[in-house]
Amino acid sequence: MSNQQQKWFYLCLLSLVWGSSFILMKKALLGVTPIQLGALRMLFTAIFLLSVAPKSLKKIQKKHYKYIVYTALLGTFIPGFLFAFAITSIDSSIVSILNSLTPFNTLIFGAIVFGFGFKRTQLYGILIGLIGTLILILKGAALNPNQNYWFALLIIVASVGYAFNANMVKKYLNDLNALSIVTGNFLLLIIPAFVVLAFTDFFSTFSFQNEVLMQSLGYLAILSIVGTGIAKTIYNKLVHISDPVFSSSVTYLIPLVAIFWGMLDGEKLSPLQIFAGIIILLGVYLVNKKK
Template identity: 30%
Template sequence: MGNILILSDIHTADLLSGNTYGVLLMSGAAFCYGAGTHLTKKHLSGVSTLQISLFTLFAATIISFFAMQVLSPTPINKFMEAEIFLPLIGLGAFGSGLAYLLYYYLVKEGSPEFASLVTYIVPGSAIIWGAILLQEKIHLSMLIGLLIIFAGVYITQKKESSAGRNAAA
């Protein structure tokens, strides 16, 4: 949760003014990643990675579209403009599409815990694709957030490898 606040460049004034939809939605997404890996491994082992990825992204598209219409109504014809449509397709195909194929492949072939490692790639990927496709600026807080994520992964892996060596001795 702390990483979400840092990567989102949230300021205290934003929290007090109620502009927290994005943070709440990202927190919900993080929870869904955790639950989704275990549910996928347990109940969808016989379904192809492509089918799982396709259905997941299709369902997310529909839900996101309706949520957007409620929270920030935008006329549908606005999405047919090239400067909006092409980045959406690019981010969907290259960002989410490839990541979900890799993610569900790792869930099926490995363990849910191992597959969750791919989620550490998402923030960096989002920053890079946002800068390339949407001309978003990369802020220092984003880089600090990435460093915190990578430090957390390093510390976790170091503790796990130390525990494994101690158990073997």
């Protein structure tokens, strides 16, 4: 398989996996709190990665660890909790569309902070995407007055974290393989995640007889192993063989999968919201246009 074919294969595979993650989070939240979901997701992923790939840690050099810490915090720890809280207040399909802002932020911060190139067409794409986002949020707030669309800000903040993560992987960790980066990330997150979980009532209320909790943990296991551990490894590999903006473009394929699952679960989108989503995708297309 050529490098070009690999890029598109990984992009499509990630869209399927991450597009299904939103509904898995929504289902998992039936039995755990947002804080517990974020912490357990990290712990499950860490256990999985350290079980199957402990040797990958040997490839991490001293110079890498500073950026391993940064990418762990900005690309996993903080977004993990922000997404969990957002899905408690707005539909998972809307969250997936808002996540499409990641390529915009990747481009903006890549140019401003990391010195990557910036084209006029890409600037137009950013502005178009922001218009679509504004329409999506305002219409969603009017259509679902019982949902708190201020939580959309959490997804925007998370997308900034993802943007920094992608740019750091490309610029500072390009000589380290994808599996080593992800395993290093979750090794560092074990203690913080356990501490966060310990401050909730998870351990005092845990029971194998609690069917709702057991189902939630099942959804979490799938989300952690496939949607986090394996998917993040593929994503870092994609960043290595392409570039941060192309890699973050997975976020404009993700909503197609997430909306499908959301509608099966009874979520609804108005025609204007669908139109706003198309505007966002058009913006992302312009951001990623080479000429």
